[in-house]
Amino acid sequence: MAAAAAAAAVAHDNSVCVAAFGDHEPSQGDDQVAMEEVAQVYELIKTHQPLLLLHHQPQQLAYSLLTQAMRALNVALSVMKHLPPASVAAVPVNMIKAEETPANGSATPGHDASAADGGDNLHAVGKATRRSSAAKKRRINGEDKPSWFQLTTVVPHEDGYQWRKYGEKKIQGTHFTRSYFRCTYRDDKGCQATKQIQQKDNNDPPNFQVTYSNDHTCNFCTTRIINNSNNPALHNPAVNPDVDTICNKMIKQEPQAAWLPPPPLKAISNDLDETPALHVCQEVPPCSKFYCSDAAAGTCSSNSSVIAHYTDEFDHHQMGQQLLETTVMEEALVLGADLDDPYFNDPQLLFLYENIMNCY
DNA sequence: GCGATTTGACCCAC
DNA sequence: GTGGGTCAAATCGC
Numbered sequence: 001m002a003a004a005a006a007a008a009a010v011a012h013d014n015s016v017c018v019a020a021f022g023d024h025e026p027s028q029g030d031d032q033v034a035m036e037e038v039a040q041v042y043e044l045i046k047t048h049q050p051l052l053l054l055h056h057q058p059q060q061l062a063y064s065l066l067t068q069a070m071r072a073l074n075v076a077l078s079v080m081k082h083l084p085p086a087s088v089a090a091v092p093v094n095m096i097k098a099e100e101t102p103a104n105g106s107a108t109p110g111h112d113a114s115a116a117d118g119g120d121n122l123h124a125v126g127k128a129t130r131r132s133s134a135a136k137k138r139r140i141n142g143e144d145k146p147s148w149f150q151l152t153t154v155v156p157h158e159d160g161y162q163w164r165k166y167g168e169k170k171i172q173g174t175h176f177t178r179s180y181f182r183c184t185y186r187d188d189k190g191c192q193a194t195k196q197i198q199q200k201d202n203n204d205p206p207n208f209q210v211t212y213s214n215d216h217t218c219n220f221c222t223t224r225i226i227n228n229s230n231n232p233a234l235h236n237p238a239v240n241p242d243v244d245t246i247c248n249k250m251i252k253q254e255p256q257a258a259w260l261p262p263p264p265l266k267a268i269s270n271d272l273d274e275t276p277a278l279h280v281c282q283e284v285p286p287c288s289k290f291y292c293s294d295a296a297a298g299t300c301s302s303n304s305s306v307i308a309h310y311t312d313e314f315d316h317h318q319m320g321q322q323l324l325e326t327t328v329m330e331e332a333l334v335l336g337a338d339l340d341d342p343y344f345n346d347p348q349l350l351f352l353y354e355n356i357m358n359c360y
Numbered sequence: 361g362c363g364a365t366t367t368g369a370c371c372c373a374c
Numbered sequence: 375g376t377g378g379g380t381c382a383a384a385t386c387g388c
Contacts, residue, residue: 164364164365165364165365165366166365166379166380166381166382167366167367167380167381168365168366168367169377169378169379169380171377171378172376172377172378178378178379180379180380182380184364194379
């Protein structure tokens with residue numbers, strides 16, 4: 001049941017991404033239909049998520065898939081509602097279609113197939129033909145690869161994906177350099193995902209604009225949860241021949257699992273998660289919200305596992321839920337949330353979403 | 361030794 | 375001509 005629901009979620013997720021970031025410019029009618037469709041998917045996922053979390057074995061996979069789907073849906077909703085940048089800029093973590101803002105006036109790099117083999121061409125043909133015609137397409141007529149950006153105070157280097165820095169540039173009009181990253185698995189899997197990190201100010205903590213371009217197609221950047229799953233099928237080379245190889249490489253080379261909170265408290269609820277691989281985490285983002293709200297009072301030991309955290313929440317959060325909802329709702333209001341948005345009508349999901357985003 | 365990062369140069373769109 | 379994205383040699387770090 002869980003796998004089927006998760007698969008359905010992913011199927012919806014993919015279509016939503018296309019709708020949100022494709023070239024098609026939706027009409028007002030399209031907007032309405034899309035909104036209804038996305039809202040329907042959202043409700044479906046929202047309904048299934050608590051059920052999935054109550055299952056022990058498939059929950060990590062399901063959680064991973066649902067999380068991605070929910071993130072995409074939230075982005076899609078934001079895009080389709082054409083939220084003005086000013087209304088979302090105050091939100092610590094939010095995803096906005098990049099083309100809609102002057103802050104991203106310059107185009108992000110195109111789906112630059114020539115870039116991957118550009119070096120070889122350079123040596124073979126010479127500098128005059130260094131960039132192929134594909135590179136020229138990069139910004140013609142404003143045509144660009146899908147991109148969106150995230151405004152965040154969270155250390156943007158720890159978003160859960162594996163990135164390799166390939167450049168840094170001083171940008172005119174800013175006091176900070178812009179860093180350029182591409183997916184670590186670009187060469188291995190041809191994943192074209194890139195991101196740019198632009199520090200916006202010197203606040204404490206500083207604000208960053210993280211511009212993402214192209215979705216990850218490697219599938220391995222997000223297998224950190226799957227890799228830790230007890231589900232043997234996920235490690236069956238006959239089913240997924242690349243998973244073990246790539247994930248072992250991930251652990252060997254880049255052992256951080258950025259989505260896990262730090263371990264000052266009790267480790268993991270053993271009855272929920274017996275996967276030692278979860279502890280490969282070495283670096284974590286400042287996602288303090290990930291701790292159970294009862295941990296400080298010593299009445300809750302859930303902390304180290306996302307799954308354990310949320311499952312524990314289902315177990316004992318009822319008594320503290322009202323307080324939690326009040327806090328999150330107040331915070332959402334302060335952050336300028338649109339309370340007509342169904343997403344913000346569910347404070348627990350808002351809380352969950354923010355924590356996920358903070359830790360990815 | 362190998363992979364990641366740094367940094368100046370190159371290239372293209374505007 | 376300029377700004378910004380990318381390349382790739384040099385360098386760094388494990």
